[in-house]
Amino acid sequence: MNTLKRFLPWIVLFFILLICVPFLVQNGNTGAAKLIGFIVVAGVAIALSVWRQQTKKLMEKKARIALNANDRFWLERHIPFYKRLNRSDRIVFEDRIGLFLAEVHVTEVDKPVADKESCLYVASSAVYAYWGLPFWNYGNLREVLVYPDDYNNEKVISDAGYIQGQVHHGGMMNNTMILSLTALKEGFSDHNDGQNVGVHEFAHLLDKVDGQIDGFPAGMDSDNRKIWARVVANEMEKIRNGNSDINPYALKNEAEFFAVLVEMYRENPEELSRKHHLLFQVLDDYFNDNKANKN
């Protein structure tokens, strides 16, 4: 619409000039008629090329959502990880948020349009969970459904509900992730408890990129896979015997163990390194080993 408004005076001018041509020819003024014809053709060509350039720019802009100063201020206040980043890494973080929001639709089940804050919480979880990796492949994820609070197995939000997030594998909901807004916010409140539901669910997604959710994320090399499998089995035994500080939820299966460990790695890496050095080492290798290839 704006483009049409901008070009309207030119279209009117070309139209008037074109109308003049037959009159000039009739009066024997063919030289002037030719000149006007040439001006109109050249003008239309220039206008078309300007229009093409502008449309191209608009299309490129649509490929990512640009964050404004308010968004950056919001990130600084609510995402402790972003606050700790240096200037250039902040730009990468913002850029990846923009890419994520352009690709994945965030829906709040109780609102006609999702709040920007909820979108930023979801996108920050995605970028934070994948940070350090040379790729940010969210697989076939197309939509994140945000529930205002925790919910139960029937997807009913209730005080007694206990599910805070879910990644679906297969079936109708294969391209969907569900997150509870309350749990998302709680995950980012800065208390170093090693828990962050957004990171947990995106760790499952990272695990899912290679086609199966099995506790081994996409791209982990074979040496680290072997070490990981051995150390995880050991640590699970310790949790079973009550000799580990790791959240017993990790006992559910290897995939949950991986997601719980990524939460601990992201939220409190120093403590993880001190208490479970081998587990820390494998994760640190995985997330940061390819840093040289990042750009």
Ligand SMILES: [Zn+2]
């Ligand atoms: Zn899980």
